[in-house]
Amino acid sequence: MAEPLLEVSALSKAYGSLQAVRDVSFTLAEGGSLGVVGESGSGKTTTARIVLGLEQADTGHVTVRGHDRSIRRRGRAERLRRAREVQIVFQDPFLSLDPRLSAGVVLHETLKLHFPDIDHARRIAQLLGQVGLGEREAAALPRHLSGGQRQRVAIARALAVEPSVLVLDEAVAALDVCVQAQILNLLADLREQTGTAFLFITHDLGVVSQVTDHLVVMRHGEIVERGPTARVLTEPRHAYTQLLLASVPRPAGIT
Amino acid sequence: MTILRISELRMRLPGTRRPVLDGVDLTVGAGETVALVGESGSGKSLTSRTVLGLLPPGAAVEGTVAVEGEDVLAMPATRLRELRRRTVAMIFQDPRAAINPLRGIGDFLAEGRPGSQDRVRELVSAVGLEHRVLRQYPHELSGGMLQRVMIAAALMGGPTLLLCDEPTTALDVTTQAEIVALLASLRQRYGTGLLFVTHDLELAAAIADRVYVMYAGRIAETGPAGMLLSRPRHPYTAALLAATPRVLETPRPRLATIPGQPPDLRTELAGCAFAVRCPRVTPVCHSDVPEPITRGEGVVACHHSITGGESDG
Numbered sequence A: 001m002a003e004p005l006l007e008v009s010a011l012s013k014a015y016g017s018l019q020a021v022r023d024v025s026f027t028l029a030e031g032g033s034l035g036v037v038g039e040s041g042s043g044k045t046t047t048a049r050i051v052l053g054l055e056q057a058d059t060g061h062v063t064v065r066g067h068d069r070s071i072r073r074r075g076r077a078e079r080l081r082r083a084r085e086v087q088i089v090f091q092d093p094f095l096s097l098d099p100r101l102s103a104g105v106v107l108h109e110t111l112k113l114h115f116p117d118i119d120h121a122r123r124i125a126q127l128l129g130q131v132g133l134g135e136r137e138a139a140a141l142p143r144h145l146s147g148g149q150r151q152r153v154a155i156a157r158a159l160a161v162e163p164s165v166l167v168l169d170e171a172v173a174a175l176d177v178c179v180q181a182q183i184l185n186l187l188a189d190l191r192e193q194t195g196t197a198f199l200f201i202t203h204d205l206g207v208v209s210q211v212t213d214h215l216v217v218m219r220h221g222e223i224v225e226r227g228p229t230a231r232v233l234t235e236p237r238h239a240y241t242q243l244l245l246a247s248v249p250r251p252a253g254i255t
Numbered sequence B: 001m002t003i004l005r006i007s008e009l010r011m012r013l014p015g016t017r018r019p020v021l022d023g024v025d026l027t028v029g030a031g032e033t034v035a036l037v038g039e040s041g042s043g044k045s046l047t048s049r050t051v052l053g054l055l056p057p058g059a060a061v062e063g064t065v066a067v068e069g070e071d072v073l074a075m076p077a078t079r080l081r082e083l084r085r086r087t088v089a090m091i092f093q094d095p096r097a098a099i100n101p102l103r104g105i106g107d108f109l110a111e112g113r114p115g116s117q118d119r120v121r122e123l124v125s126a127v128g129l130e131h132r133v134l135r136q137y138p139h140e141l142s143g144g145m146l147q148r149v150m151i152a153a154a155l156m157g158g159p160t161l162l163l164c165d166e167p168t169t170a171l172d173v174t175t176q177a178e179i180v181a182l183l184a185s186l187r188q189r190y191g192t193g194l195l196f197v198t199h200d201l202e203l204a205a206a207i208a209d210r211v212y213v214m215y216a217g218r219i220a221e222t223g224p225a226g227m228l229l230s231r232p233r234h235p236y237t238a239a240l241l242a243a244t245p246r247v248l249e250t251p252r253p254r255l256a257t258i259p260g261q262p263p264d265l266r267t268e269l270a271g272c273a274f275a276v277r278c279p280r281v282t283p284v285c286h287s288d289v290p291e292p293i294t295r296g297e298g299v300v301a302c303h304h305s306i307t308g309g310e311s312d313g
Helices: A044-052 A076-085 A103-114 A120-130 A135-139 A147-160 A177-194 A205-211 A229-234 A239-247 B044-050 B077-087 B105-110 B117-126 B131-135 B143-155 B173-190 B201-207 B225-230 B235-243 B283-287
Strands: A006-015 A018-028 A033-037 A059-064 A086-089 A165-169 A197-202 A214-219 A222-228 B002-012 B021-029 B033-037 B060-067 B088-091 B161-165 B193-198 B210-215 B218-224 B293-295 B298-300
Touching (some): A033 A044, A033 A205, A044 A197, A076 A086, A086 A147, A103 A135, A103 A147, A120 A147, A135 A147, A205 A229, A239 B173, B002 B044, B002 B193, B021 B044, B021 B193, B033 B044, B044 B161, B044 B193, B077 B088, B117 B143, B173 B201, B193 B201, B201 B210, B210 B225, B218 B225
Parallel strands (some): A033 A214, A165 A197, B033 B193, B088 B161, B161 B193
Antiparallel strands (some): B002 B060, B218 B298, B293 B298
């Protein structure tokens, strides 16, 4: 196997006496899609925040294409370079988008910061097209958009910097099922077109089955099972993975 | 015996062009579990709230909402208070938002019911909690435990009907499975009828005897849970099922989606609410509202319902 795009090795993080993440390691290949599954308190979001650089790990390393992200760096160029390594889409776009900025302005600001020399209007049109937003949506403030449209804006903003890794932290959990299906399909299309690798943080095994190739299952801050998604979901080896699968509501008589 | 009969329920809100509820018919039998499924804005929560006489400000309502034969919409305030105290209880999505954080659990459960200590202890055991929670405060309990407290509180008045509005949506999947099993066992034990409001069609089918699927303020389809899932008759039900990601050995390359969005409250509807998004649409769908038709054990409101019943999923 080629050198992994994202390598997380032996991450640990404690908040006071609470060990949020314990010795977590995984890798994500170029253009790959890895699911991190767990319930509340499993440490999945803390792991994502460390990968992103929003939290510092107590021990362990996060590297993207061999660059270590775990060491604190202050320079502007280094911060921008790191931003181009990893981007994130949060669960609730209403909270993560600036309520005063339209989609077009958000994208323009982002591009101005990262790529000052390119033709911004053309790139903005391209990004909006990629996520399926029109001119009306580009000019509208977040509060005038639907939940699905807001999430598309958040995805366009993340893609604007051409990240190597896109972290999706419960990015489809708050959406209605029809909108969720549209966004999941959109993400699958984007992965094919742009080669961006996905790190999917979710509690939903159906979503994981649909959009990831590999999977780690976390519980109480530790990885309890890992492997190709189809294998883990059809032949779970750890008792906890089996419990998770058994808890998915399934009507009698339907398989 | 029918404990809840909603007939021809219509509700208009100020500043809208179409009714937010448009002729809803729904029944819950004694000890029966009925699920009401729909997406955001379909009117499922509004429908369940009318059963307690909770209406949004400025709402104009027609039709009847009869609990044990008595119309809630016509009840005087004193009668309504009795109804909420004894006959109908409700459990909400977020237990932490529905409980006073400053009061102990025991205090909360016995509130307004002096001399009910034995009942409190019985119910706390019935929902699978230890008696020591009575001395604890909400912040000391997990979300799942707190939802069990809310269920015990709802059962305090010995209701014949329990309204559950997305009671497991905020919970982890393993906790959800526990709460669903708990509700099923309590129904056996106390014979309470359950109206379960959810956005999750598969959860609905797992817990309920019958399922109603709601779209844009109307009942699109209703039928026995198993039948609805294996043989949906309404194109909307079929589309919902096809759009749900599932644990599959070989995932589909893409999920089936339906284009567009549910109709806005600011536009009038001439025909079927689903017409503009429907794959089976014909001109009649845009002009005539489909009447509910009995098909087998279910009822479907569609001009071109799926016959034979095989879904593509």
